[in-house]
Amino acid sequence: MSEYTKPLPRPTRATQPFWDGCQRGALVLPWCRGCGAAHFFPRDFCPRCLSPDLEWRPASGRGRVWSHSTVRLSFWGRAFDDALPYVVAIVELDEGVRLVSNVVGCLPEQVHIGLPVEVVFDAVTPEVTLPRFRPRA
Amino acid sequence: MRDVCIVGMAETAVGKLPGSTSLGLQAEACRLALHDAGVRGQDVDAVYNLDPYTQAMSMYAQSLLEYLGLRPRLAATIDVGGTVSPMTMIMNALWAIGDGHAEVALCAFGENALTGRARGVHGLPQGPSVGQEEFEEPFGCIGFVIPYALVAQRHMHRYGTTKEQLGAVALSARRHAALNPAAQMRAPMTMADYLTARPIADPFGLLDCAVMSDGAGALVLTTVERARDLRTTPVRVLGFGAQATHKNVNQMPDLHELGLRPAGEAALRRAGIAIADADVCCIHDAFTISTILGVEALGLCGEGEGGAYAADGRLDLGGPCPVNPHGGLLSHAHIGGMNHVCEAVRQLRHEAEPARQVPDARLAVVSGNGGVFSMCGVMVLGRGH
Numbered sequence: 315m316s317e318y319t320k321p322l323p324r325p326t327r328a329t330q331p332f333w334d335g336c337q338r339g340a341l342v343l344p345w346c347r348g349c350g351a352a353h354f355f356p357r358d359f360c361p362r363c364l365s366p367d368l369e370w371r372p373a374s375g376r377g378r379v380w381s382h383s384t385v386r387l388s389f390w391g392r393a394f395d396d397a398l399p400y401v402v403a404i405v406e407l408d409e410g411v412r413l414v415s416n417v418v419g420c421l422p423e424q425v426h427i428g429l430p431v432e433v434v435f436d437a438v439t440p441e442v443t444l445p446r447f448r449p450r451a
Numbered sequence: 452m453r454d455v456c457i458v459g460m461a462e463t464a465v466g467k468l469p470g471s472t473s474l475g476l477q478a479e480a481c482r483l484a485l486h487d488a489g490v491r492g493q494d495v496d497a498v499y500n501l502d503p504y505t506q507a508m509s510m511y512a513q514s515l516l517e518y519l520g521l522r523p524r525l526a527a528t529i530d531v532g533g534t535v536s537p538m539t540m541i542m543n544a545l546w547a548i549g550d551g552h553a554e555v556a557l558c559a560f561g562e563n564a565l566t567g568r569a570r571g572v573h574g575l576p577q578g579p580s581v582g583q584e585e586f587e588e589p590f591g592c593i594g595f596v597i598p599y600a601l602v603a604q605r606h607m608h609r610y611g612t613t614k615e616q617l618g619a620v621a622l623s624a625r626r627h628a629a630l631n632p633a634a635q636m637r638a639p640m641t642m643a644d645y646l647t648a649r650p651i652a653d654p655f656g657l658l659d660c661a662v663m664s665d666g667a668g669a670l671v672l673t674t675v676e677r678a679r680d681l682r683t684t685p686v687r688v689l690g691f692g693a694q695a696t697h698k699n700v701n702q703m704p705d706l707h708e709l710g711l712r713p714a715g716e717a718a719l720r721r722a723g724i725a726i727a728d729a730d731v732c733c734i735h736d737a738f739t740i741s742t743i744l745g746v747e748a749l750g751l752c753g754e755g756e757g758g759a760y761a762a763d764g765r766l767d768l769g770g771p772c773p774v775n776p777h778g779g780l781l782s783h784a785h786i787g788g789m790n791h792v793c794e795a796v797r798q799l800r801h802e803a804e805p806a807r808q809v810p811d812a813r814l815a816v817v818s819g820n821g822g823v824f825s826m827c828g829v830m831v832l833g834r835g836h
Contacts, residue, residue: 323585355583355585355701384653385651414592416590
């Protein structure tokens with residue numbers, strides 16, 4: 315198996331539970347016990363009310379494509395050459411937060427804004443699993 | 452507060468400048484701007500600059516003042532994003548001089564982004580990250596092209612903006628650049644050229660993207676009182692507005708909530724003018740979609756109408772309010788937006804080449820969007836005291 319050369323996340327104290335969740339096949343988000351809002355990307359405290367009283371809970375893993383771009387040229391040396399063309403998308407989760415990911419499991423031409431998607435987990439290395447999204451029925 | 456104005460402006464050559472350094476380019480632009488103003492280096496007591504995007508640096512204002520042999524009281528590096536950085540330098544200079552902390556200020560940016568950059572697209576990783584390493588780059592969302600493509604795609608979805616309308620922006624910039632001997636990209640561009648350009652990240656091809664440039668620009672500011680003894684036509688800052696909303700594209704609000712509209716409204720209100728009063732606009736056009744969002748946010752057309760506005764030829768010289776008569780970041784050069792301010796000053800001084808001089812330009816509006824419309828700013832500049 316060839317070495318994985320694409321950039322990998324380097325989890326921090328604030329983000330480790332997110333990546334741990336992906337590793338076990340669960341999309342988890344930090345919820346604020348103070349104001350009740352979920353946020354993303356994960357921080358040490360809620361960006362809405364600044365409360366540090368957070369609780370990690372599973373998200374639905376479902377959402378819709380908010381915007382997308384089919385990338386046709388590698389932006390990280392040649393590391394993404396084997397993935398071209400690939401779809402970068404901003405996905406709005408049912409919980410209301412947006413994140414950047416990829417849409418997989420369909421042709422790039424089939425991706426459109428509003429497309430319903432669900433999370434799939436891609437174990438790119440033994441240590442790192444990335445959450446990507448595929449169209450759902 | 453004392454009244455302050457821009458009395459010196461200069462740009463170096465732009466394009467591929469082998470052997471240049473970022474610091475040397477900034478210093479050269481400063482030397483030329485001081486000469487333009489007729490001000491001696493020893494009179495400078497405030498220096499503001501931006502460090503190169505393409506090399507990790509710290510204390511860069513101190514590097515610049517040392518290179519120039521200056522001993523100013525104030526010096527700071529200001530990094531808030533494209534074109535809003537030079538605007539923020541100007542505002543710091545204006546506040547410092549206005550409040551009596553300084554008499555003469557230098558504002559500069561430049562870098563050897565073309566020849567001095569760590570190889571990007573087909574070489575090494577790009578060096579200092581502009582994106583979010585943990586939650587964007589692992590998914591291949593890297594650099595600025597892809598985030599702006601996401602913005603463009605959403606604009607096309609919401610408002611029906613077309614690829615050809617994006618192309619109209621690129622063609623207009625190129626027509627203007629063809630009239631500007633200093634521009635980097637002057638060869639004629641047709642819509643067919645645009646549509647068949649190398650695809651990068653949908654909907655963007657190569658010609659939707661700004662050029663990469665070596666080069667620098669600099670401004671000199673002082674009091675209106677002192678400006679009366681200098682030889683250049685002074686340019687006043689009549690209004691400024693800014694609005695931050697986020698940094699990375701994954702935190703970007705929706706298009707109608709971006710900061711450029713409130714920034715523009717604040718700047719125009721401060722200046723006491725309407726956008727219809729503007730003679731010329733310099734809109735930060737790192738990508739074609741930026742100009743479309745820019746004309747909408749400034750009120751040159753309605754929300755969602757920017758594509759049609761461009762396609763109708765209204766960005767062009769001879770139109771109601773020419774946009775980027777130097778060719779913009781798309782075809783003149785990309786020096787972090789510094790050249791947008793320099794061009795506005797040049798137009799207001801009536802020093803552009805006759806073919807691209809907006810007749811009797813008295814009011815210029817400069818707009819900037821740093822990051823991914825993360826930090827937006829608008830400045831109104833006026834000719835004379």
